[in-house]
Amino acid sequence: xxxxxxSAKDVFVDSVDFDDYIELESSVKAYKQLEHxxxxxxxxxxxxxxxxxxxSILLNxxxxxxxxxxxIYYFETPSINEKEFFHKLFKVLTKEDLPKxxxxxxxxxxxxxxxxxxxxxxxxxxxxxxxxxxxxxxxxRLISDTRSVKFIVSLHKTDDEDLIAKEHFQSxxxxxxxLKNATKDEQAAYIHKKLLKRNLxxxxxxxKDKNMKLIHEFTKGNFRECNxxxxxxxxxxxxxxxxxxxxxxxxxxxNKIIEMSALKLGYIDV
Ligand SMILES: Nc1ncnc2c1ncn2[C@@H]1O[C@H](COP(=O)(O)OP(=O)(O)OP(=O)(O)O)[C@@H](O)[C@H]1O
Ligand SMILES: [Mg+2]
Numbered sequence: 610x611x612x613x614x615x616s617a618k619d620v621f622v623d624s625v626d627f628d629d630y631i632e633l634e635s636s637v638k639a640y641k642q643l644e645h646x647x648x649x650x651x652x653x654x655x656x657x658x659x660x661x662x663x664x665s666i667l668l669n670x671x672x673x674x675x676x677x678x679x680x681i682y683y684f685e686t687p688s689i690n691e692k693e694f695f696h697k698l699f700k701v702l703t704k705e706d707l708p709k710x711x712x713x714x715x716x717x718x719x720x721x722x723x724x725x726x727x728x729x730x731x732x733x734x735x736x737x738x739x740x741x742x743x744x745x746x747x748x749x750r751l752i753s754d755t756r757s758v759k760f761i762v763s764l765h766k767t768d769d770e771d772l773i774a775k776e777h778f779q780s781x782x783x784x785x786x787x788l789k790n791a792t793k794d795e796q797a798a799y800i801h802k803k804l805l806k807r808n809l810x811x812x813x814x815x816x817k818d819k820n821m822k823l824i825h826e827f828t829k830g831n832f833r834e835c836n837x838x839x840x841x842x843x844x845x846x847x848x849x850x851x852x853x854x855x856x857x858x859x860x861x862x863x864n865k866i867i868e869m870s871a872l873k874l875g876y877i878d879v
Contacts, residue, residue, distance in 0.1 A: 614847035617812050620803050621839040625665045627673040631802045633795050636663060639786055643671055643761070646784045647732065652753035656763040658788030661833025664763045667788065668734045671761070681732040687740035691715075694745065698752070702731065715748060722755035731758045738762045790830035797821040799832065800839065815862045823867050827876045841870035 630636075639656075646654045656664050665685075672683045682701050688694035695713040700706070702721060707713070725731070735741075741749070746762075753760050791799060800821070804813035828834035845866050849857040871877050 612847045612850045613809075613812070614843045614850055616807060617804065617809055618840055618843040618847065620807050620809070621836045621843070623833060623836045625669055627666065627669040629803070629806075630666055630670050631799055631806075633791065633798055633802075635789065635791065635795060636667065639663075639667060639788055640670065642786050643667070646786070647675075647759065647761075649784070650756075651784050652756065652759055653750065653783050654759070654761045655783050655785045656761060656788065657766055657785065659767075659790070659831070660765050661831045662788040662790060663832050664765065664788055665736055668736055668761065668763055672734060675732070679732055680729060681734065683734040683736070685736050687735070687737050691745060691748070694741075698733070701733070702758075719751060719755060722752055722757045725757035726755060727757075729757060732761065733758060734761045734763070736763045737765070739764045739767075791825075791832065791835075792830060793821060793825040796825050796828070796830050796835060799835065800824070811859065815858075815860055817861060820862050820864060820867060823864050827867070827871045837874060838867070838870055838876075841873055842866055845869055845873075 643654065643656065656667060658664055668683060672681050675681050684697065688697060692712070695715060695718055696707060696711065699713040699718055699721070702718075702725070735749075738746075749760055749762075752758055797816075797818070800816060801813050804810075824835065824838060828838055842862070846857060846862075868877070872879065
């Protein structure tokens, strides 16, 4: 028999799918800010935040929402080199299938963009842009200077390197949108809403405030860590459900199970 926790586990598989997007106070704020920035005559918009704070899902969401009315393209993985990037960009701009080995020269690309000015307005979403070097970013900026292509650049911030402090992000052409880890209340809303979206009412209700508090302590409100922890919690619940159902309280999740999950994921030591 399929355990009731099986579908709950599914809810927290880490994926970036705009269908799973949850409207939270901070994510709605970031979304609106992004939408508003796109309406300004800005060329470069920076979305940044630590890994797992929802940058990719935000870009996916904006693409999905705007694609009916705007020319918007999502570049998920950074190109391995300039050549590949220009090739990809040129293909998007010309809407033509270029031969794979065709060389796209940078100045040709810039000229092409200049010609598009006033005719088309293209938005490129560049995810994982920390992988692009300063040289590339400079060229991307030059392309945006033509004003026919706007870039939304997503960067992840690591503890040891403050990318935003780098010179090329300091100039005034950038508008910055920062994504942060969720607060305890927001994370609780995230967990509840995700479960309710799949009609898992009882399971959603079994998470009480003290559970949410503990989950927030372990994950610091990071969405990816939260997904991992919840997945593990339901894995353990599933085990009890199938093997020792008398040990589980279906109305209230025990903090013990949350601690066991944290242990399993290495958040705490024995
Ligand atoms: N508002 C939201 N609604 C639904 N899911 C979200 C939301 N924010 C974050 N998530 C989920 O959290 C996880 C991490 O989000 P995402 O992959 O977008 O983070 P990221 O900032 O792009 O991380 P990285 O820097 O590692 O690429 C994903 O599974 C995503 O679905
Ligand atoms: Mg990402």
